[in-house]
Amino acid sequence: MKSFFEIWRNNIKEFLFRKPKEVLDIDSAILAILNDAVLKNREDIITQEELIKKIERSKKDRIKELIIKSIGNKSDVLIKNNMSEISSIICAEYNRIVKLTINDIGGIRSKIINQSDKVDYSLKFRFYYDETNNYRKFYINDKGKFNQPIENFFVLGGLCLDEKQKDNVESLMSNLKLQKNVKELKAHHVFKSQDFLECLDASKLNVLLRWINNNRILIHFVAVDHMFILASDIADMICADEKENVFYADIIYGFIKKDRNSVFDIMSRFNYPQIQNSELNAFLRAWKDYILQCKKNNDINKFAEKVFYDSVIERIDTVLISDVRFENRDCIVEKYDIYYQIMPILFLNSTHIFDEELEIQEELLKNAQWTINEQKINNYSFTNSVNSRMVQVSDVMVSLISKLLKYTREFEMGNRTDISLSKLKSSLKTQMQRENFCLLMKIIKNSYEKNQQFICVHECYTKRNALNLLMRISKITEENIVMENYEND
Template identity: 35%
Template sequence: MEKVTIDLDCKIGYYPACRERFKFYYDETNNIRKLWFKNKNKLNNNIYKNFVLGGIVILEEKQKLDFNSLKISINLNKNAQEFKLKHIGKGDFLDILRSRKLINFLNWMEENSIYIHYININLLYWSIVDIVDSFIDCKLIYNHNREIKDPLYFYAKDNLNEFLNLFYKYKYPNIKDCDVYNFKSELVKLISVNKKRYDFKDKLLEILNTYEDEMVFIQNNKDLVLEDNFYVFYYNNFYNFPFSYHIFDEEYKIKKELDKYKFKFNGTDWKNFEFLNSKESEFLQVSDVIVGLLGKLFEFVNNSSNNFINELNKTQFENFKKIMNLLSKSANKNILFTNDIAPNYEIEKIQKIIELISNETF
């Protein structure tokens, strides 16, 4: 089968900072691979967990890191074939923050000037935003696209079973032409009866009440399959950082998908990535720790108030502040190191916590 050509030239002119040469290492957490309906109001996976793909970034010339000192600092058993997050801490996010080994790990990251990168995907948000994007001729969408998606997300989160029942009824995201009007009408009713007031609720209802013969992004797809192509996120950074090199933890299905494409840059064939077994790369092992930590962080922050900072003990506070500083330092180095496909509220919440804890002392 002939490979599909993807041209990487299209973005580089917009991001001069991305001409720097880095090495990106990737691991993942909560990679469900596919999200689909098992029955009327039940999905095959937990839609409240975020899929995170990311890891560490180093300058291309910075090839040598003292991993032995890291292993000693976390008291890694000499017989361990590789180290993972479980060697630093176990349990939920707050449990892991209690780990002294985590302090040592984060200190090592800081001492070696290592950055982190990630793409963080809120699965519920990602599954429903095409509803808004389908109103391609509506001027409101161009002016307030993300703001209008937020109330849709929160109403879906507040009434998940009702939304899932509606989606199942119309085989979302493959709504037939004859069902577009009824789908929109029932969706409007679901949102209207909810007494909670979110910003841009009226704008959301206004576009949903706009008559459209078709909703292009939620039609002509597979019946009841919300997501089945996570592999597209794996080559997102090829566009953003074509001068850099990208190393992924070995993942057969992803490798098989990427093998279907031929990447070109400046008119020539371009391959700036490879897959390695994590046992062969300590850089990938560090990325496993980072991504596992980020997955737990995002899940925790999405389900807690900012008041939790006052309830942290000294070790938890120190670890949390170091993580937030690492996120901030990485975003300041290059804003494209961090990529959140999530409601504005959740992105802004992380930023508020970073600002809050940067001014706090234990």
């Protein structure tokens, strides 16, 4: 099943940039009636109410163009025969439908819902959000390195609970026993390390995870693999077709994941992404040479992998002979505001409380007129995290989830979960680590079972390593990793 974020990403660009002439649809019957009115001078041919009923919102561009052409050609007849009333009705309805269709995001929402299997979007929940690793732009700096650690995951999410459920967050703050001068809970108050396994050994994390578990609070998040964003950008250079682009992005992602240093060396040599047009062919040839070397060194036996490698090389050769040029390649920009938009649109009956992000808020203001069934979307708000303990706890959780997803890259999925589990068990050295890991997996599992759209990892399309691994391990963690009882404080 496609995640709703993938469907959203695939449709939002078209939605944002479509023109009125591409979105207005008028039924063929209305064209005949209007032609009849113009030609026969019948002022009483149709009332405004009847006209509105006749107009439908779909995508019959041909009919739309015909009616506009008809009105344009007969405009002198309309004026001459004093038919301004019908003319004004036509113009008013045209403008109303164009405005409604452009602003109404309901079509994309319906598309997502129709492709979601057994997902309840009618929930009345309170969603709290914070984010981590929102880099916005990637480029090679003057040291020949990426300006940001590209191996990290962007994560937006946090806590969620039924709208009638009490959060008891003050009991958590009391049990954490923070210093009195701490006005706002942050991730570094709970765990100090950037390493996931070391974070698991923190006693304060145990207090927090117990509180979430015992109070039956759920979590939700969308995570974006920055390395896949990089792979997608490179795939754009060799393939303009969006469907095929996904295929090539997956293959390039595999190269980046397995051999980051070699890939980044190519990037640095050509000052990626600020590649000069005069050097674009050389950049692609460097990629071709690298893939050929990988193919030679890896002694590939799988037929599918041979096809993958050969396919990328073939695409690069096609681009090299087509003399493609790119403009304004200053940086890779990931529009994170799309991840803020989708949850309030999908879960309309819930309330969504975000930590203040001025840049994101400015982006969302541009879409403040978006509607669903002519109703504005106003179920979300932004608050200073100092004023919301639940947003503060969300900050801790998204930081932990980002570290967890980075850690999962060390595992290869395949069909051998037992190997991954064995490696995992051996890496959890202390009882605290084992207990916190099991608690975290239980919380993720409970949240995913409540609603699959609560947990979304946007990464390699074909493998989905992180999410699949999390779900598979979470089902067998408790019975395979020995731990003390943590059900009650």
